[in-house]
Amino acid sequence: xxxxxxxxxxxxxxxxxxxxxxxxxxxxxxxxxxxxxxxxxxxxxxxxxxxxxxxxxxxxxxxxxxxxxxxxxxxxxxxxxxxxxxxxxxxxxxxxxxxxxxxxxxxxxxxxxxxxxxxxxxxxxxxxxxxxxxxxxxxxxxxxxxxxxxxxxxxxxxxxxxxxxxxxxxxxxxxxxxxxxxxxxxxxxxxxxxxxxxxxxxxxxxxxxxxxxxxxxxxxxxxxxxxxxxxxxxxxxxxxxxxxxxxxxxxxxxxxxxxxxxxxxxxxxxxxxxxxxxxxxxxxxxxxxxxxxxxxxxxxxxxxxxxxxxxxxxxxxxxxxxxxxxxxxxxxxxxxxxxxxxxxxxxxxxxxxxxxxxxxxxxxxxxxxxxxxxxxxxxxxxxxxxxxxxxxxxxxxxxxxxxxxxxxxxxxxxxxxxxxxxxxxxxxxxx
Numbered sequence: 001x002x003x004x005x006x007x008x009x010x011x012x013x014x015x016x017x018x019x020x021x022x023x024x025x026x027x028x029x030x031x032x033x034x035x036x037x038x039x040x041x042x043x044x045x046x047x048x049x050x051x052x053x054x055x056x057x058x059x060x061x062x063x064x065x066x067x068x069x070x071x072x073x074x075x076x077x078x079x080x081x082x083x084x085x086x087x088x089x090x091x092x093x094x095x096x097x098x099x100x101x102x103x104x105x106x107x108x109x110x111x112x113x114x115x116x117x118x119x120x121x122x123x124x125x126x127x128x129x130x131x132x133x134x135x136x137x138x139x140x141x142x143x144x145x146x147x148x149x150x151x152x153x154x155x156x157x158x159x160x161x162x163x164x165x166x167x168x169x170x171x172x173x174x175x176x177x178x179x180x181x182x183x184x185x186x187x188x189x190x191x192x193x194x195x196x197x198x199x200x201x202x203x204x205x206x207x208x209x210x211x212x213x214x215x216x217x218x219x220x221x222x223x224x225x226x227x228x229x230x231x232x233x234x235x236x237x238x239x240x241x242x243x244x245x246x247x248x249x250x251x252x253x254x255x256x257x258x259x260x261x262x263x264x265x266x267x268x269x270x271x272x273x274x275x276x277x278x279x280x281x282x283x284x285x286x287x288x289x290x291x292x293x294x295x296x297x298x299x300x301x302x303x304x305x306x307x308x309x310x311x312x313x314x315x316x317x318x319x320x321x322x323x324x325x326x327x328x329x330x331x332x333x334x335x336x337x338x339x340x341x342x343x344x345x346x347x348x349x350x351x352x353x354x355x356x357x358x359x360x361x362x363x364x365x366x367x368x369x370x371x372x373x374x375x376x377x378x379x380x381x382x383x384x385x386x387x388x389x390x391x392x393x394x395x396x397x398x399x400x401x402x403x404x405x406x407x408x409x410x411x412x413x414x415x416x417x418x419x420x421x422x423x424x425x426x427x428x429x430x431x
Contacts, residue, residue, distance in 0.1 A: 022317035027058035028325055029080040031073075032348075033066040033308075040345030045337050049328045055321050064255070067092075074098055081316035082325055087120055087307050087381070088388045090130050095387055099129040099311045100319070107131060108327045109354070117353045120381040121309055124219070130309025133329045134338065136272045136350040137375040138201045138303040141279060143267035144289040146173030146181075155294045158205075158234055161268070165244040168267040183244035185266035186235075187257040188403060193392035194254055195399045197382075198270065201304045203231045204380040205296030210395060211383055211425065218429060219385075221421035223395065224414050230297060232402050232410050240406035250404045272306065273371045277346050290367045292374050305379030307353070332356060339363050351375055386428040394421055 032042055039061045046057035060080065062069055067089070073079050074096050083093065093099035104110040104118075110131070117132035142154070147164065150171055155161040165183025167173070174181050187194045196210075203210070208227025211219045222228070238244050246252070246260045254271070261269040262282045269275075270293065279288055293303045310329055312322045328334045330353060338349025339362035351359045351372050360369030385391055398417030402408050 026317070027056040028082065028318055028321050029058050029060070030082045030084070030325065031060045031066075031070065031080040032084040033063060033086065034061045034084075034348060035063050035346065036061070037341075037344065037346040038348050041338060041341045041348045044342050044345070045329070045334060045348075048333070048337060049325060052328070053321075053324060055324065057325065071096075077315070079313045079315045081313060081318050081322040083311040083313060084133060084308055084329075085311070087130075087309055087384075088392065090121065090123060090309060090311075090384060091386045091388050093311055094123065094129050098313050098315065100314050100316075102128045102131055102312075104128065107323065107330075109330050112355060113330060113353045114355050116305070116376075116379065117307060120305065120307065120384070123384050124386070130311045131326050131330060132353040133308050133310045133326075134349045134351065135305065135307035135353055135375060135379075136274065137305045137371060137379045138270055138293060139273055139371055139374065140291050140293055141261060141269040141271065141275065142289050142291060143168070143173065143264075143283065143287060145287050146267045147289075149173055149175070154289070154291050157294050158202075158297060161294050162234070162238060162242065162244070165238060165268055166242045169242070169244040173267060174264060181264070182246045182260075182266040183242075183268050184238060184246075185257045185260040185269040186239075186245040186249040187252045187254045188239075188245075188250045188400060189253050190393070190396045190400045191253050193389065193396040195397075195403075196392045196395035197304070199231060199235065199399055200382060201270065201293055201302060201380075202234065202296070203228060204302035204304070205293070205300050206230045207296065207298060207300055209383075210391065211385075211421070219383075219425055221418040221425065223398070223421055224411075224418040228414050229411050232399065232414065236403055236406065236410065239403050250400060273350050273368065274346065276365070276367060277341070290370065292370065292378075301378045302380045303374055303378050305375055305381045307350075308348075330354060336362055385425075390428075391421065391424055394424055 042059055050056055079098055113132055117135050121130050121132050122128050146168055150167050150173055152164050152167055155164050168181055168183040187198055206227035208225055209222045212222045214220045246266045260266045262279060264283055276290060295301050310326045312319060316322050332354055335349050335352040335354045335357055339347050341347045352362060359372040360366050402410055402413050
């Protein structure tokens with residue numbers, strides 16, 4: 001079956017290759033996968049960029065259906081000039097024929113960006129199509145008031161995490177006299193590959209990977225390794241035996257799970273530091289803490305390292321203006337503005353990619369210094385692939401199915417999943 005993005009690439013190839021120059025008064029069109037509050041920060045950056053260059057910016061932002069809107073724009077032949085989206089979408093955008101290869105020597109300030117950010121942006125063929133504008137890594141959000149009431153430590157191991165999660169479920173940490181709280185808030189749904197995204201840090205902590213390069217020089221699935229079995233077994237314990245995740249976790253999206261933590265239904269949440277500002281409002285800064293992830297069963301530390309890239313599109317009618325906008329985003333001024341969200345806004349630069357800036361200073365919050373340290377010391381990016389989103393979706397579907405059925409054969413199901421993963425890798429290699 002031809003997937004949606006393959007079809008889009010075929011259709012896009014049929015469109016006229018000639019790109020006309022834009023009229024002098026046409027604004028630069030920038031699309032971002034961001035929330036309404038994130039948009040406020042982008043608007044502030046646009047105003048500063050326009051004041052400095054005279055180039056007007058017209059934004060479009062969406063969150064839940066951004067990729068679908070982008071797909072329709074690609075087929076329609078009217079793409080924006082710049083797209084800001086997650087690292088893992090790079091292969092997709094290249095397959096769609098809408099991302100221009102980046103010549104780092106032509107991007108002012110490119111030499112000031114973190115080497116790790118450039119490595120994460122590099123596709124398997126060694127080419128780069130997106131400029132890093134922000135990076136981040138997974139951290140743990142924990143209801144400190146609950147933990148201290150029960151006299152339990154910050155979890156440093158998987159076992160301590162399981163014990164804290166079970167205690168939050170069984171020992172009435174909110175003191176309301178009812179057994180209505182849970183430990184781990186778990187977005188185990190399959191939409192956008194959430195289950196695999198969430199479990200990736202634990203897979204890396206166990207010493208696992210999604211794929212490894214074999215003696216033949218090709219990538220092969222690693223989802224049948226003992227590390228993957230250990231990861232799924234640990235989470236199935238939480239879901240099936242301890243029952244210390246929130247009800248309906250198997251179908252939950254990240255947006256739903258955010259509310260599970262903020263509303264006090266669950267007391268532990270693994271996510272990105274972009275939720276610091278959100279959770280400072282509810283449940284409130286005084287009620288929770290931000291801490292590093294625990295070590296895996298062999299003592300290994302790892303946390304998913306993600307981020308966002310700015311792509312200049314192949315059909316931009318203003319490629320030079322687009323380049324200047326991207327250069328402003330990665331400049332010290334643009335990065336600082338991205339961390340210093342205006343009133344009512346959210347930061348769109350989590351950890352700065354410009355190595356000359358300090359995250360703790362930029363956010364005015366020492367917690368971000370801890371996040372930066374975790375990224376530098378233990379950050380582990382997802383693989384780049386011709387279509388990582390498709391591979392992540394396969395892994396998420398498989399993980400979700402294992403966790404949804406408490407009597408499933410984990411090792412056997414992972415072997416079958418790895419075969420599907422390998423088939424997709426081979427298909428992408430053949431493209």
